[in-house]
Amino acid sequence: MRDRAQLGMAMLLISEAVFFFLLILACANFQALPRLYVFSGSILTALLLAGSVSMWRKWRWATVALGVVFLVGLVGTSFAMLTAVHGLFVLAGVIAIGVVPVSAIRTMALYWYFFTAVWVVIFVVARQL
Amino acid sequence: MTWLLALDHKRIGILYMLSALLFFLAGGMEAMVMRAQLAAPNLKLISPQIYNQMFTMHGTTMIFLVAMPVLTGFGVYLVPLMIGANQTALPRLGALSFWLQLLGGVLLYFSFATGSAPNAGWFSYAPLSEKPFSPGPGVDFWAFALLLIAAASIGAAINLIVTIATERAPGMTMRLVPLFVWMTFVASVMIVFALPALAAALVMLLSDRLLAAHFFDPAQGGAPLLWQHYFWIFGHPEVYIVVLPAFGMISEIIPVFSRKPIFGYPFVATSTVAIAFLSYGVWAHHMFAVALGRNFLAIFAAASMLIAVPTGMKIFSWIATMWGGSIRFTTAMLFAVAFLLEFTIGGLSGVAFATVPVDWQLTDTYFVVAHIHYVLFGGTVFALLAGVHYWFPKFSGRMLDEKLGHWSFWLVVLGFNTAVFVLHFLGLIGMPRRVYTYPDLPWYGALNLISTIGAAILVFGILLVCANVAMSLFFGAEAGDDPWNAWTLEWAAASPPLAQNFAEVPEVRSRRPLWDRKHPEAPDWMHV
Numbered sequence: 233m234r235d236r237a238q239l240g241m242a243m244l245l246i247s248e249a250v251f252f253f254l255l256i257l258a259c260a261n262f263q264a265l266p267r268l269y270v271f272s273g274s275i276l277t278a279l280l281l282a283g284s285v286s287m288w289r290k291w292r293w294a295t296v297a298l299g300v301v302f303l304v305g306l307v308g309t310s311f312a313m314l315t316a317v318h319g320l321f322v323l324a325g326v327i328a329i330g331v332v333p334v335s336a337i338r339t340m341a342l343y344w345y346f347f348t349a350v351w352v353v354i355f356v357v358a359r360q361l
Numbered sequence: 362m363t364w365l366l367a368l369d370h371k372r373i374g375i376l377y378m379l380s381a382l383l384f385f386l387a388g389g390m391e392a393m394v395m396r397a398q399l400a401a402p403n404l405k406l407i408s409p410q411i412y413n414q415m416f417t418m419h420g421t422t423m424i425f426l427v428a429m430p431v432l433t434g435f436g437v438y439l440v441p442l443m444i445g446a447n448q449t450a451l452p453r454l455g456a457l458s459f460w461l462q463l464l465g466g467v468l469l470y471f472s473f474a475t476g477s478a479p480n481a482g483w484f485s486y487a488p489l490s491e492k493p494f495s496p497g498p499g500v501d502f503w504a505f506a507l508l509l510i511a512a513a514s515i516g517a518a519i520n521l522i523v524t525i526a527t528e529r530a531p532g533m534t535m536r537l538v539p540l541f542v543w544m545t546f547v548a549s550v551m552i553v554f555a556l557p558a559l560a561a562a563l564v565m566l567l568s569d570r571l572l573a574a575h576f577f578d579p580a581q582g583g584a585p586l587l588w589q590h591y592f593w594i595f596g597h598p599e600v601y602i603v604v605l606p607a608f609g610m611i612s613e614i615i616p617v618f619s620r621k622p623i624f625g626y627p628f629v630a631t632s633t634v635a636i637a638f639l640s641y642g643v644w645a646h647h648m649f650a651v652a653l654g655r656n657f658l659a660i661f662a663a664a665s666m667l668i669a670v671p672t673g674m675k676i677f678s679w680i681a682t683m684w685g686g687s688i689r690f691t692t693a694m695l696f697a698v699a700f701l702l703e704f705t706i707g708g709l710s711g712v713a714f715a716t717v718p719v720d721w722q723l724t725d726t727y728f729v730v731a732h733i734h735y736v737l738f739g740g741t742v743f744a745l746l747a748g749v750h751y752w753f754p755k756f757s758g759r760m761l762d763e764k765l766g767h768w769s770f771w772l773v774v775l776g777f778n779t780a781v782f783v784l785h786f787l788g789l790i791g792m793p794r795r796v797y798t799y800p801d802l803p804w805y806g807a808l809n810l811i812s813t814i815g816a817a818i819l820v821f822g823i824l825l826v827c828a829n830v831a832m833s834l835f836f837g838a839e840a841g842d843d844p845w846n847a848w849t850l851e852w853a854a855a856s857p858p859l860a861q862n863f864a865e866v867p868e869v870r871s872r873r874p875l876w877d878r879k880h881p882e883a884p885d886w887m888h889v
Contacts, residue, residue: 240522247554313564
């Protein structure tokens with residue numbers, strides 16, 4: 233069963249990778265990237281990375297707490313479509329991690345790692361351009 | 362209530378098919394309103410605004426609420442049966458996907474109730490779809506509905522991919538799966554890669570409209586062409602997403618009624634993968650009329666011609682399968698043979714469009730309308746009608762009436778070709794598409810009238826199919842488990858299948874497991 237769920241999650245994340253690649257490409261092209269300052273952006277990145285570590289250790293409630301703090305912090309930054317869309321996926325992840333059975337935690341970890349990676353890409357690209 | 366909470370793949374499949382049928386009737390009515398308006402020059406049966414809503418809703422409905430869901434419905438119903446499984450791998454995801462799809466359709470049609478249905482065409486080009494040019498909420502309804510449908514389609518595709526990857530019967534390697542399963546698998550993978558491009562474009566469009574962004578606004582540094590690129594990165598693979606499973610149906614039906622195994626199975630399967638790859642490299646042939654640069658045009662023209670090669674391989678494979686076969690012209694087989702002819706006409710006009718000067722001459726004329734209808738109706742719908750007549754006994758346990766079937770076949774063929782073939786000529790003499798009326802120019806009135814009469818005949822043929830289905834559900838002859846003496850595993854299950862498809866998991870050693878079971882003295886696997 234875990235294999236099925238993990239394969240399904242992998243397919244979903246491939247789909248999301250295409251989606252975010254195209255969004256980031258358009259935002260970079262039109263200079264519509266979020267304004268992320270080094271300090272606040274680094275703290276937000278650290279929160280997601282810490283969430284990834286806690287998912288790896290299967291501490292789901294720690295991940296939920298870190299995710300909530302991340303979302304609160306994100307609201308405090310200036311609004312940008314890209315971070316708002318990413319935030320919606322993080323919110324969905326926080327809810328899902330809170331409600332899925334223990335057997336699905338490993339699968340949800342894939343989701344969390346992926347959206348952490350997407351955030352890192354957004355942060356790096358936004359700082360570079 | 363049990364249907365509302367259903368997780369069984371057969372029920373979800375039937376729900377997909379029923380919802381697609383309802384939307385098919387709605388989309389058909391929209392088409393008839395347009396054909397009535399165009400029956401004669403200078404008619405004013407409806408307003409230009411209503412006409413714009415009609416062609417927008419017709420295109421959106423037929424692509425997103427009919428073609429995609431009905432093929433998903435066939436896939437969800439048949440794939441587990443064909444691979445010897447009792448359920449899909451992710452049944453909750455399957456159910457969620459159907460209800461999201463239906464919600465998207467309801468949201469789209471709710472726009473009529475607000476008096477502001479979308480009216481910017483099924484591909485809603487920017488900047489027409491931007492707020493200054495489409496100020497009402499119609500485009501917002503359209504974009505939100507399509508976002509829901511995109512999510513639903515991806516969910517359903519994931520369910521099918523995982524099912525095919527993990528639930529196959531013992532011994533059924535990917536070299537042995539039925540071709541319908543192969544093509545459903547490839548189309549599902551294509552959905553995973555293609556629909557996100559549409560979703561990204563929709564998010565940007567909604568940002569422009571609701572959050573004052575400027576992705577597609579040239580006055581603020583945006584680019585309307587970006588919409589076209591993203592839409593067609595989705596849009597051209599989409600054509601194959603709604604054609605490949607139809608190819609799969611034809612690949613099942615023609616061998617059974619020719620009493621021969623499919624000719625060149627490996628070529629049919631691998632050409633499907635080739636089509637999937639190539640379909641991501643041809644999107645800009647929808648954009649030849651914009652300034653793209655000569656090299657760009659040459660590359661996309663060549664790629665668009667190249668994709669005809671694997672498609673042609675399939676056509677030859679089906680013809681070779683029939684060649685020398687003992688053909689039974691059941692209604693299903695008649696629709697399958699007609700599919701070969703109709704789809705080839707659409708395919709050939711598609712190759713013509715790959716030639717840049719031809720495209721420049723004919724773009725946005727009725728020639729395009731003829732082309733897309735020969736591909737999507739002559740291709741997908743004819744294959745679906747073949748599929749309905751072939752698998753209805755499995756779905757219901759009853760046979761469709763063959764006499765009514767033959768009548769409906771000839772009406773559909775006559776009506777469709779009368780309605781659509783003349784549109785080629787209208788395009789060649791320069792009639793633009795998406796005009797709600799036209800002046801009394803030579804041939805315009807006569808050809809449009811012929812098309813409208815053909816459309817009326819087609820409606821009659823489709824209604825006859827519906828009547829046949831409805832009557833056969835109650836009065837049709839008992840089908841038995843395997844009325845066609847077929848070879849794939851769905852025919853080993855009861856008709857209709859029980860809650861648990863197979864009492865024991867079947868073992869598979871060849872591409873025709875049921876043949877092996879019926880002919881233990883000469884099973885296929887002895888020759889492999």
